[in-house]
Amino acid sequence: MIWDSELRYHNSTTLYMGWVSNLVMVNVCLSHKEDPDGIVSASLIKYAYPNTMVILADYSDLLERLEEAVGIEGLDHLFICDMGLSKANEERFFRIVEGMSRRARVTYIDHHHLEEESKDRLRGYGVELIHNITECTSILIYHNLLNENLPSRFALLAGFAAVIDEMDGREIASRILKSYDRHFVEFEATILAYAIYQNQHREEFLLALVDGLIKDMPHAIDGVLESSREYAQKITNNISVIENDARKDKDIVYIQAVDLPASTVANMLLAMHKGIKVAIAYKQRGDKMVVSLRGSSMCKLHLGKLANDIASELGGSGGGHDKASGAMIPKDSINTFIKMVKDYINNSNN
The missing domain is CATH 3.90.1640.30 (inorganic pyrophosphatase (n-terminal core))
Known part of the structure; x- marks a missing residue:
């Protein structure tokens, strides 16, 4: 039919x-x-x-x-x-x-x-x-x-x-x-x-x-x-912003995304910053924060399980792959989320 x-x-x-x-x-x-x-x-x-x-x-x-x-x-x-x-x-x-x-x-x-x-x-x-x-x-x-x-x-x-x-x-x-x-x-x-x-x-x-x-x-x-051309132009327009505004804290680097999806920004962060274990990008969606995590070869944690565990504890949801994952959490919880990721990474080093 x-x-x-x-x-x-x-x-x-x-x-x-x-x-x-x-x-x-x-x-x-x-x-x-x-x-x-x-x-x-x-x-x-x-x-x-x-x-x-x-x-x-x-x-x-x-x-x-x-x-x-x-x-x-x-x-x-x-x-x-x-x-x-x-x-x-x-x-x-x-x-x-x-x-x-x-x-x-x-x-x-x-x-x-x-x-x-x-x-x-x-x-x-x-x-x-x-x-x-x-x-x-x-x-x-x-x-x-x-x-x-x-x-x-x-x-x-x-x-x-x-x-x-x-x-x-x-x-x-x-x-x-x-x-x-x-x-x-x-x-x-x-x-x-x-x-x-x-x-x-x-x-x-x-x-x-x-x-x-x-x-x-x-x-x-x-x-x-x-x-695809329009999206590539968006990336071009945001390269310098991401380079200048990202915050690095020992094994992680993170930034709030504005024009691009958090997933794209997290990928860019991981490529730009050598020697880090996890890149985190987050973008506000209403009263929620959409979070993307990307891991380098040095990251020993399963980021999908990590995102699921932390997001659930904060009243959100998450999951994904070994080196790439995402979460949606209450927007006021983003700093806590980042801190918990850092703590998990530090513990994995011990």
Whole structure:
């Protein structure tokens, strides 16, 4: 059945539920919207599974989007991709998934830190769990879920996601990418990432990007090159600000981001300041502070677990990877957050 384009890109549950009710069954892919790994994951699922509706989320609205997904009439198979859990949201998440698993298939695919107890709970609900911290989610979908039974261009897309997640040196990703020109891979991965960052609040663009990647390379999709150029200009405009305003305190460096996402600024800090263990960037969002952490090779801590533990203690949420993580905390807690990170680092040195 052909999906009307107006319904595909509309962000209204009311409109698309009327469309879904005419179908016998439908698949839904709930995926992370903030970077290429989540967007590419959605493209892979949508290509491989007919009649798939995509819902994009960030970590702050994961639960609301999940409830939106499970409320869709005729839902047969729910894919949850690249949406790391935290102590703050996992109980509600488990309740929703447990109820959903009684009436539909649920597949959870992720590479963020996940406690063994949480894995056991998901398996206990009958959820198909594909979890491995050694490869990005797109690679796990291509290799583990779909058994590489897709055209080779989809392997390349997953490779782009691995590049941006800095996991392109892992076993499966590196095997895929070694067949392609390195400059081409880095170019396509970067413009894809920059276009996503530039359009974080334009869901219509991101959903169109999911569809576009099914057919084309990033550079050939409408709006990608222009959006990436605009984002690159933002970075150029902020280089001197970040160089001058960052504060260094022994093993960490930190700064408040203004024009750029905290994740981009944290990456820039880590590159600019050699010899530090952790770079922290934070950006205010309403009464919350969005925090990104990046670790150097000298950092012995798992930053995903660290962000989860500290944020939960401060009344927020967090999680992520070994060397890259994020958190959302009450804005007045940022100084405490930074101090706790420093304390953990100091203790890890002992």
